Amino acid sequence: MAKYGEGDKRWIVEDRPDGTNVHNWHWAERDCLEWSRSLLSSLLSNLTLLDGEGDLVIRTKTLDKLDGEAYVNVRKGKVIPGYELSLSLSWEAEVRDSSAAKVSGTLEVPYLADENAEEDPEVRIIVRDDDGPVGRRIKEAFLAKGKSLILEKIRAYVEAMAKGGPAKDELETKKAASASKTSAPAFKATSASLAAVPEKKKEKKKEKEGFKTITLTERFYCRAKDMYEILMDENRWKGFTQSNARISKEVGGQFSIFDGSITGVNEELQDGKLIVQKWRSGSWPDGIYSKVKLIFDEPEPGVTIIKLTQTDVPEEDKYGNETVAENTERGWRELIFHKIRAVFGFGI
Incomplete structure (x- = not known):
């Protein structure tokens, strides 16, 4: 291992406040799949999609499935998000009339990707064990009233990824360090x-x-x-x-x-x-x-x-x-x- 503080910098790797990458290695990649799972779960779980309009109540339950990949590349200070995801969300509905019917189902987003970040993804509503009038009515209400809130939450995820996802705080710290014109990184001071x-x-x-x-x-x-x-x-x-x-x-x-x-x-x-x-x-x-x-x-x-x-x-x-x-x-x-x-x- 190279010696500390004696001119041999081969063992010293610095977080450069000025954004310069040593040896022209101009990228860093962070896996964001688990972070995405956590954020999407918090955004989409336990949402009241419809209540107070007529006798229908629709609520989401949990994010049951998230497959695919999600990552953030940082190249020369520029954030380049990448993700291709599919997700499944459970929901339940209740009809507050004489029938007191309860229906459950799933919501699927089969393809959520950075290449379509400017477009709303496809949302599929699946009613479980009820193909009759009540099931059809709930599905129509879901699409008419609840779908827009789901898409709003998904757009919040897309915007968070565009800002750097879990790397956002690190990027802001580096920008602040650059603005303050720090003369030497902390680790360099330690080595000195x-x-x-x-x-x-x-x-x-x-x-x-x-x-x-x-x-x-x-x-x-x-x-x-x-x-x-x-x-x-x-x-x-x-x-x-x-x-x-x-x-x-x-x-x-x-x-x-x-x-x-x-x-x-x-x-x-x-x-x-x-x-x-x-x-x-x-x-x-x-x-x-x-x-x-x-x-x-x-x-x-x-x-x-x-x-x-x-x-x-x-x-x-x-x-x-x-x-x-x-x-x-x-x-x-x-x-x-x-x-x-x-x-x-x-x-x-």
């Missing part, structure tokens, strides 16, 4: 403050050589296979680190990340479950390799726990700095795991 630490310890001229072990446990709100794919995909590495990467997906294959400052070899790979790598920083003494083991556990769908163990980390790099383990742990936490959460939205 750490630069003095190796110098103080160098004065002790400690010559004893040894190794340390790093352990981390991180939680992400996604599937285990998604985290595995991100960590093994070089294009996604380029996206969330804004640095060059080459990553083999084969056992025995080599990898190079953070512009080549970290290199190694894949020793064991189990899709969505395990990554074991022979791993070293270019600043370490020649021939020294650590062993990185990442175990992926999914205790429940959509929640992934990653347990990282990195053994044989040298206490001292080839320049005499004795903060190798501390800097390596900080790099994993701040430059990899935190960045993945920020870009892909797995911390929401």
Whole structure:
């Protein structure tokens, strides 16, 4: 791992307030499917669509199904939403007359997509177990009075995606930072403050050589296979680190990340479950390799726990700095795991 505060910026990845992407990597993508599910559920569930006009009452119940994909790309500060969704919503109706009939059904939107953002999507009303006069009457009232409110709520979702979806707050923060003309990112200040630490310890001229072990446990709100794919995909590495990467997906294959400052070899790979790598920083003494083991556990769908163990980390790099383990742990936490959460939205 490159040294903090000594001019080697290969390990430092910054959130640039001016919007500039390092190495011309001009995009960042965030998965918005779960965010979309949450927003559409809050917009469409438990709505009173008709009450007080005649003897009919129609209310929606829950968002029962949402399929497809939704994401937001941010390119040079411009928001580019993408989504192709289909959804199903349950509803119930009551006729408050002598019959006191109750009818239920589903509302379907078979295709909601960014390419048709300027148009209202098709809305289908399905009446369950009542094809008679009452069912037909409720369906006609739904289409005449309730459909417009459904479309209004869907337009609110479309507008939210156009503004950046879950990435909106981050974009506004970056714009505010740019307006205030911050002279240096927070992480750069942190790295600068750490630069003095190796110098103080160098004065002790400690010559004893040894190794340390790093352990981390991180939680992400996604599937285990998604985290595995991100960590093994070089294009996604380029996206969330804004640095060059080459990553083999084969056992025995080599990898190079953070512009080549970290290199190694894949020793064991189990899709969505395990990554074991022979791993070293270019600043370490020649021939020294650590062993990185990442175990992926999914205790429940959509929640992934990653347990990282990195053994044989040298206490001292080839320049005499004795903060190798501390800097390596900080790099994993701040430059990899935190960045993945920020870009892909797995911390929401």
